[in-house]
Amino acid sequence: xxxxxxxxxxxxxxxxxxxxxxxxxxxxxxxxxxxxxxxxxxxxxxxxxxxxxxxxxxxxxxxxxxxxxxxxxxxxxxxxxxxxxxxxxxxxxxxxxxxxxxxxxxxxxxxxxxxxxxxxxxxxxxxxxxxxxxxxxxxxxxxxxxxxxxxxxxxxxxxxxxxxxxxxxxxxxxxxxxxxxxxxxxxxxxxxxxxxxxxxxxxxxxxxxxxxxxxxxxxxxxxxxxxxxxxxxxxxxxxxxxxxxxxxxxxxxxxxxxxxxxxxxxxxxxxxxxxxxxxxxxxxxxxxxx
Amino acid sequence: xxxxxxxxxxxxxxxxxxxxxxxxxxxxxxxxxxxxxxxxxxxxxxxxxxxxxxxxxxxxxxxxxxxxxxxxxxxxxxxxxxxxxxxxxxxxxxxxxxxxxxxxxxxxxxxxxxxxxxxxxxxxxxxxxxxxxxxxxxxxxxxxxxxxxxxxxxxxxxxxxxxxxxxxxxxxxxxxxxxxxxxxxxxxxxxxxxxxxxxxxxxxxxxxxxxxxxxxxxxxxxxxxxxxxxxxxxxxxxxxxxxxxxxxxxxxxxxxxxxxxxxxxxxxxxxxxxxxxxxxxxxxxxxxxxxxxxxxxxxxxxxxxxxxxxxxxxxxxxxxxxxxxxxxxxxxxxxxxxxxxxxxxxxxxxxxxxxxxxxxxxxxxxxxxxxxxxxxxxxxxxxxxxxxxxxxxxxxxxxxxxxxxxxxxxxxxxxxxxxxxxxxxxxxxxxxxxxxxxxxxxxxxxxxxxxxxxxxxxxxxxxxxxxxxxxxxxxxxxxxxxxxxxxxxxxxxxxxxxxxxxxxxxxxxxxxxxxxxxxxxxxxxxxxxxxxxxxxxxxxxxxxxxxxxxxxxxxxxxxxxxxxxxxxxxxxxxxxxxxxxxxxxxxx
Numbered sequence: 001x002x003x004x005x006x007x008x009x010x011x012x013x014x015x016x017x018x019x020x021x022x023x024x025x026x027x028x029x030x031x032x033x034x035x036x037x038x039x040x041x042x043x044x045x046x047x048x049x050x051x052x053x054x055x056x057x058x059x060x061x062x063x064x065x066x067x068x069x070x071x072x073x074x075x076x077x078x079x080x081x082x083x084x085x086x087x088x089x090x091x092x093x094x095x096x097x098x099x100x101x102x103x104x105x106x107x108x109x110x111x112x113x114x115x116x117x118x119x120x121x122x123x124x125x126x127x128x129x130x131x132x133x134x135x136x137x138x139x140x141x142x143x144x145x146x147x148x149x150x151x152x153x154x155x156x157x158x159x160x161x162x163x164x165x166x167x168x169x170x171x172x173x174x175x176x177x178x179x180x181x182x183x184x185x186x187x188x189x190x191x192x193x194x195x196x197x198x199x200x201x202x203x204x205x206x207x208x209x210x211x212x213x214x215x216x217x218x219x220x221x222x223x224x225x226x227x228x229x230x231x232x233x234x235x236x237x238x239x240x241x242x243x244x245x246x247x248x249x250x251x252x253x254x255x256x257x258x259x260x261x262x263x264x265x266x267x268x269x270x271x272x273x274x275x276x277x278x279x280x281x282x283x284x285x286x287x288x289x290x
Numbered sequence: 291x292x293x294x295x296x297x298x299x300x301x302x303x304x305x306x307x308x309x310x311x312x313x314x315x316x317x318x319x320x321x322x323x324x325x326x327x328x329x330x331x332x333x334x335x336x337x338x339x340x341x342x343x344x345x346x347x348x349x350x351x352x353x354x355x356x357x358x359x360x361x362x363x364x365x366x367x368x369x370x371x372x373x374x375x376x377x378x379x380x381x382x383x384x385x386x387x388x389x390x391x392x393x394x395x396x397x398x399x400x401x402x403x404x405x406x407x408x409x410x411x412x413x414x415x416x417x418x419x420x421x422x423x424x425x426x427x428x429x430x431x432x433x434x435x436x437x438x439x440x441x442x443x444x445x446x447x448x449x450x451x452x453x454x455x456x457x458x459x460x461x462x463x464x465x466x467x468x469x470x471x472x473x474x475x476x477x478x479x480x481x482x483x484x485x486x487x488x489x490x491x492x493x494x495x496x497x498x499x500x501x502x503x504x505x506x507x508x509x510x511x512x513x514x515x516x517x518x519x520x521x522x523x524x525x526x527x528x529x530x531x532x533x534x535x536x537x538x539x540x541x542x543x544x545x546x547x548x549x550x551x552x553x554x555x556x557x558x559x560x561x562x563x564x565x566x567x568x569x570x571x572x573x574x575x576x577x578x579x580x581x582x583x584x585x586x587x588x589x590x591x592x593x594x595x596x597x598x599x600x601x602x603x604x605x606x607x608x609x610x611x612x613x614x615x616x617x618x619x620x621x622x623x624x625x626x627x628x629x630x631x632x633x634x635x636x637x638x639x640x641x642x643x644x645x646x647x648x649x650x651x652x653x654x655x656x657x658x659x660x661x662x663x664x665x666x667x668x669x670x671x672x673x674x675x676x677x678x679x680x681x682x683x684x685x686x687x688x689x690x691x692x693x694x695x696x697x698x699x700x701x702x703x704x705x706x707x708x709x710x711x712x713x714x715x716x717x718x719x720x721x722x723x724x725x726x727x728x729x730x731x732x733x734x735x736x737x738x739x740x741x742x743x744x745x746x747x748x749x750x751x752x753x754x755x756x757x758x759x760x761x762x763x764x765x766x767x768x769x770x771x772x773x774x775x776x777x778x779x780x781x782x783x784x785x786x787x788x789x790x791x792x793x794x795x796x797x798x799x800x801x802x803x804x805x806x807x808x809x810x811x812x813x814x815x816x817x818x819x820x821x822x823x824x825x826x827x828x829x830x831x832x833x834x835x836x837x838x839x840x841x842x843x844x845x846x847x848x849x850x851x852x853x854x855x856x857x858x859x860x861x862x863x864x865x866x867x868x869x870x871x872x873x874x875x876x877x878x
Binding site for chain 2 (some may be wrong): 048049050051052058059071072073093096097098099100101103104105107108109112113114115117118126127129130131165172175178179194195196197198199202213221222224225227228229230231232246247248251252261262264265266267268269270271273274278281282285
């Protein structure tokens, strides 16, 4: 037994924490006669412990659905989702609650992802409560979490509406970190924030990963945000992965024309470079049209 | 464990004279009825036939009824029956309707289908007929009838709870609670019940009034109970027999019923005002006194000759201040003296973070500040005409003819009830006076001008049938339809995907150059600035901190805030290094 454990610990670094294999998800339309619409087509990807995988795509590409399937908010139609060697795609409610210890999520909109009627402290206690942590320990944990995301200790007694967007997103991050998870799915966590706030929150996420070794599945439409935080990047289009590789490979020498177009479409704050980019984008677009 | 909300709704109800008054009446009635055994220890049944129909006497302020019973004792004990049984019906309705409604809304699917079907069935039943039938089958016991009544009014709570829960189901914080691993019952009690609390309280107050009325009606008709136990309805029924000889006997039970139900209704109104968060409604009325606007047409003395000399003929803003009404009637200034110029054919970028006042400034140009906001001072010249303090008609003429507006959210700015074609044609007919056929032809031209491939099809479409990028093209077509010379665009590409953004920026550039438009472009994206703008004004906390040529602002910013904005841009940040195995953390 002991040697087994020992060995597992040694191998843990090479093992995938999360493996997704040919995952398909469909959403059922409203009404009786509408056919289900498939939003993910046989998506496969893997995530190692302490790694960040960036998922980029435009709206409707299915990037959020991947995150929702991992956390059980969307139902997998076929394919496998394996977390720490365990199939989880059809976990029942009881298993889900146990998995919540290890898989957490940060949502896009810091304004609607916090219950306006609950104090920050109550919100942070929520995942601890679900794990059956005793009240006294939970209170201590809340204090640690607030410190971790650089919020003042008295924040616990206040309501979300007293905080700015950036501060709220810190609360949401603290909530996700509460049960000390191994994977956090970040669904566009900074796209609702101001530029300067966005940078600060991203640096906080980086620092937390360095300190705790948590893995991130980082979902965003913004390549510049993704490359800043991700070790590897996968580009999604219409529910399929069109390109994946290290952040440098995908964002500096993109192979797929779609990735190239996305990169060229994002304007840079430099008048001359933007003029070049614009021309290159026009060429890429006409090339795609031809 | 829940911390009290800083603004206690209970206190808000009591501060409202309506709420305080009705609550006092209800408390008084309840206390009197509950204390009946203390006030009238003899009970209501002791009667002396000699006192029948006697008027007020010492210790008997309301006199005696036809059987010689003390009218006050009858009211007190009758109230126990009436209020108690109405309360029972309300309780049954709550117990049945609330949890079922919450579950139906939250779980949806089959549970909701069955629940809603059953509820619709109950609602389709005629209440009085069911009650009469129930009496025939179950006997004339009031308690039983009240349980039946409770079942009959349960649907009102079911539908209310279902609606709120179904709305909440899509909220992110419910998703977050699910991801946190909370079981469904915990999510329902912790998050959903709280949200449904306020509307249920209001509804309960209304339903209580209805239940009291029903109970009294049953008593009056004599179908609920024998003559033995007094009730307000029964008293009315008794008094009715002698309505011509002793009409005063109708008054007391009638008054008791009327006061109680009216108090309940008014309390419901006060609760709604307090709970359904309508901040500053009362105070808004108080601040309506129009303060004179300080128009500053010639700011030469205040700002020096340089500033006065350079007023642009197209759009020129000087010393603009905008304020919003606060909760206590005090105004909060959000824009503090902004100076801007947009010359013909020039693109000016207005840059800043959220809350910097850039959108407020842009909306002031259009005279379209949201409710509660107003221009408190300064001067806005459009095409040489002063618009601060100008009347609505003059503003409308400017908005239609000289200024066009491109909003941020393309979808919410199109009316879902009308086709694209009719929405675009309307201003053409109203402002340019075109006929129906001319307008339709012009709409197709406009759609073609914004590079829509199949204009005829798009003109026939409803907003939900087109994509976000297409919707933004349509709105741009609308903005330029009356051939304006100035375009105000508020974050026109923020809601769009990058590749669509690039196309929309190209379109704006082409239109701007072809028609020599002045463009005031509000954005937070410095890349968009580099792409489109000639000049840039950087805003922070309601003031402009730096203005200059786009190249100078982006490449050699002077103000530290501009530098901070540029530093936060991630385009040139280093890409993250490839992943490396790290020492595993202990598997504790």
